[in-house]
Amino acid sequence: MADNKGKTVVITGATKGIGKAIAYKFAQNGVNVAFTYNSNEEVANDIAKDLSEKYSIKAKAYKLNILELDEFKPLFLEIDKDFSRVDFFVSNAMIYGRPVVGGYGKFMKLRPTKGLQNIYTATVGAFVRGSQEAATRMKEVGGGAIVTLSSTGNLVYIDNYAGHGTNKAAVEAMSRYASMELGEWGIRVNAVSGGPIDTDALKAFTNYEEVKEETIKRSALNRMGTPEDIAGAVYFLCSDDASWITGHTLIVDGGTTFR
């Protein structure tokens, strides 16, 4: 895969799960990693230390709450002080727990001004603000790539997932719009839509065991997806091997959606 050594990726929410696997994937390829945490500062700093020591790259963790969109500007100003360039941006972080009450649940229980609004902010709002800040920096270095995480829950029905699924559909559409307007700066924008991946976010599902069992049954590969399955696809879309891929959603689901 093409050489990205010395470039910089910014990843939101890389303390665990998919974001963490993405951070390791880029670091293994010699890419410097600026990533964010929300509540797990100590874990984040340990990851930064491990990445730098293992892969001889620069890695640093920054605090960010994706429900506070005003935090993106100061975040990138901090990153500017530590890293000389931004080449890739991965919009990955997702909220769970109390902020999604009224957004994670049955259709008749959805509360548009509460949890549903928060999921919009955390999904579409965070993608827009993060990508805007990243794109101005990518333009300075002649281009780059942006990837947003999406989920196949916008294509198939998942219990209680209406709030997330519809916002994932929205962020995919937003990424296609962004791709059309950022292409002139040499920036490609894509989405990776994952099937169920075994992470803490999935464990927060009230029917986690059922989803896990059903995923394994549906997958042509007879197993759950792993964070590394997603990280490989994200890295590919940021590499020069994907140089004419933009405005695309890559589905990484072990075949679960078709069954």
Ligand SMILES: NC(=O)c1ccc[n+]([C@@H]2O[C@H](COP(=O)([O-])OP(=O)(O)OC[C@H]3O[C@@H](n4cnc5c(N)ncnc54)[C@H](OP(=O)(O)O)[C@@H]3O)[C@@H](O)[C@H]2O)c1
């Ligand atoms: N798991 C799946 O089945 C699946 C499938 C398809 C797509 N996805 C998507 O993949 C992405 C990552 O999911 P995951 O399963 O890896 O999640 P995860 O393991 O629960 O990790 C979530 C990350 O988001 C951060 N975070 C939580 N609340 C935040 C907030 N308010 N502001 C900023 N950051 C916050 C967490 O940071 P702290 O630890 O510091 O709090 C953590 O790093 C999400 O966009 C998700 O929708 C997941």
